[in-house]
Amino acid sequence: MKKVSIIYWSEYGNVELLATSIAKGAKDAGAAVVLKRVQEATVEDVTSADAVAFGSPSMDNNKVEQTEMEPFLKEFKLLPSNNKPTVLFGSFGWDDGAFMVNFKNIMSDYNFNVIGDVTVKETPNELELKKAEELGALLAK
Numbered sequence: 465m466k467k468v469s470i471i472y473w474s475e476y477g478n479v480e481l482l483a484t485s486i487a488k489g490a491k492d493a494g495a496a497v498v499l500k501r502v503q504e505a506t507v508e509d510v511t512s513a514d515a516v517a518f519g520s521p522s523m524d525n526n527k528v529e530q531t532e533m534e535p536f537l538k539e540f541k542l543l544p545s546n547n548k549p550t551v552l553f554g555s556f557g558w559d560d561g562a563f564m565v566n567f568k569n570i571m572s573d574y575n576f577n578v579i580g581d582v583t584v585k586e587t588p589n590e591l592e593l594k595k596a597e598e599l600g601a602l603l604a605k
């Protein structure tokens with residue numbers, strides 16, 4: 465059974481909705497899923513997983529959330545992430561997804577294999593939640 469860890473930061477719940485849909489897709493496809501806010505996540509949640517998903521809103525001038533999410537991700541800069549299949553997800557208010565370009569570059573630099581992403585404006589709609597679910601299923605493969 466594949467282990468999929470989904471780790472996210474969310475204040476108002478938009479990113480959390482995407483996280484929940486990714487988790488559902490991965491579970492329905494047979495994976496063992498760890499779903500955690502970054503505040504509760506550990507490095508081992510990532511290193512022990514076969515595949516991972518990271519989520520954040522666009523914050524602080526179109527960046528990944530800077531006080532908790534970014535420092536957590538930075539821990540992997542010097543750790544082997546073995547090209548793990550990775551999905552990135554997030555929500556923005558006005559940047560039209562520019563933060564996701566930066567997010568993808570950072571995670572590729574840290575040697576994660578980004579196989580998909582979903583980026584939404586504020587609250588995800590049904591179609592976007594479906595896409596998140598499909599990405600969860602992809603991580604379970």
Ligand SMILES: Cc1cc2nc3c(=O)[nH]c(=O)nc-3n(C[C@H](O)[C@H](O)[C@H](O)COP(=O)(O)O)c2cc1C
Nearest residue numbers: 474475476477478479521522523525526557558559
């Ligand atoms: C303090 C704060 C800073 C934000 N900064 C940005 C920003 O720089 N660029 C942007 O496009 N949206 C920005 N937003 C909008 C959020 O990215 C957007 O509302 C997102 O859906 C919030 O996700 P959440 O509901 O999971 O917390 C900001 C929101 C807040 C509250």
